[in-house]
Amino acid sequence: MSDNKAKTLKPTSDAVEILHRRLYEGKPARLKNLEEAxxxxxxxxxxxxxxxxxxxTQTQLAKLIGTTASVxxxxxxxxxxxxxxxxxxRIAGALNQRVEIRFVPIRRSA
Amino acid sequence: MSDNKAKTLKPTSDAVEILHRRLYEGKPARLKNLEEAxxxxxxxxxxxxxxxxxxxTQTQLAKLIGTTASVxxxxxxxxxxxxxxxxxxRIAGALNQRVEIRFVPIRRSA
DNA sequence: CAGTCTATTCGCAATATTGCGAAAACGCAA
DNA sequence: TTGCGTTTTCGCAATATTGCGAATAGACTG
Structure with a gap:
């Protein structure tokens, strides 16, 4: 439903993790992008x-916050x-929630 | 430092709260704005x-995230x-923090 | 199969946020 | 007072996000 792409059919073993290590090990810039993603x-x-x-439905929520389903x-x-x-x-408000934002220290280690 | 305006010198009693009641009591729209503010x-x-x-300094932080002090x-x-x-x-990243976002249910009562 | 509701994707206009320099204001110490 | 570093304000261009309609895809039912 969510993840619109990347429908990789269950990899053989843990190839995903191997790939992860190969691509991101010791590369802060890439890691940061990964974290954001x-x-x-x-x-x-x-x-x-x-x-x-x-x-x-998406349409109903959209109307609640004054926009359209595609949004x-x-x-x-x-x-x-x-x-x-x-x-x-806006979303939170329509659903009787509020958005809480916190800055939490990150542990910079291996 | 922060609050650039609204430097009301300590009100006589709790006039602030009285004013609050007068302006926002039972007015969700205004209350919402207040909450956002x-x-x-x-x-x-x-x-x-x-x-x-x-x-x-603002200038130093600005450089860390690639912008200027005015920002x-x-x-x-x-x-x-x-x-x-x-x-x-960007700010969080420069300061070794990460931004955590949570939706928390709001209590709709008086 | 057609019909219906929902979700997704695309393109572009409208609005909001950021980038950035310049000038002014502030705080502090010599 | 002057000088210096910092902060604040302003204006506008550049970039990012939203608004929104239309078309397509998916799921489900009769």
């Missing part, structure tokens, strides 16, 4: 979960990188 | 705190409403 994925999934929990769909796309606080707050 | 204020203050904790100043302005995830992440 994961964060975006998480946001997308969370929006979709909240909407589902409220038993709303909601874009937000729920795991590959979407344009999430904004403003939009997250 | 508070959230923005909090973000601004947090950025300023993180920067101070790292012992950086940092704008972010630390309590009245600024344009905070974006992208920018918060």
């Amino acid at each position: 994961r964060a975006n994925e998480e946001i997308a999934r969370k929006i979709q979960e909240l909407r589902a929990a409220a038993a709303l 909601i769909c874009r937000l729920e796309d795991a590959d979407y990188e344009g999430h904004s606080l403003a939009m997250l707050r | 508070r959230a923005n204020e909090e973000i601004a203050r947090k950025i300023q705190e993180l920067r101070a904790a790292a012992a950086l 940092i100043c704008r972010l630390e302005d309590a009245d600024y409403e344009g905070h974006s995830l992208a920018m918060l992440r």
Whole structure:
């Protein structure tokens, strides 16, 4: 539903992890991108979960926040990188939630 | 430092709260704006705190994330409403933090 | 199969945020 | 007071995000 692409059919062993090591080991720049991608994925999934929990279609949620279904769909796309606080707050508001933002220290280690 | 305006000199009693009641009681729309304003204020203050904790000037932090001091100043302005995830992440990254986002249920009561 | 509802993708206009330099204001110490 | 570093404000160009319709795809039912 979310992850619109990357439908890799279950890899033989843990090739994914091997690939991960090969590509990202000791490369902070790439790692950072990876982290961001994961964060975006998480946001997308969370929006979709909240909407589902409220038993709303994309169209219904869209109307609640004054936009269209295609916009909601874009937000729920795991590959979407344009999430904004403003939009997250609109979604949250319509679903009786609020957006909490925290800065948490990161452990820089291996 | 942060709150660039609204330097009301300590009110007589709790006039602030009285004013609050008069203006916002039972008015969700206004309340929502108020909440957003508070959230923005909090973000601004947090950025300023993180920067101070790292012992950086606005110019120094600006260079770390590839922008200028005026941009940092704008972010630390309590009245600024344009905070974006992208920018918060850049700040966090430069300060060895990560941005955590959570949707938390809101209590709709008096 | 057709019909219906939902979700997804695309393109472009509209709005919002960022980039950035310059000038002014501030705080502090000599 | 002057000088110096920092912060704040302003204006506008550049980039990013949103708005939105239309077309397509998927899932499900009769």
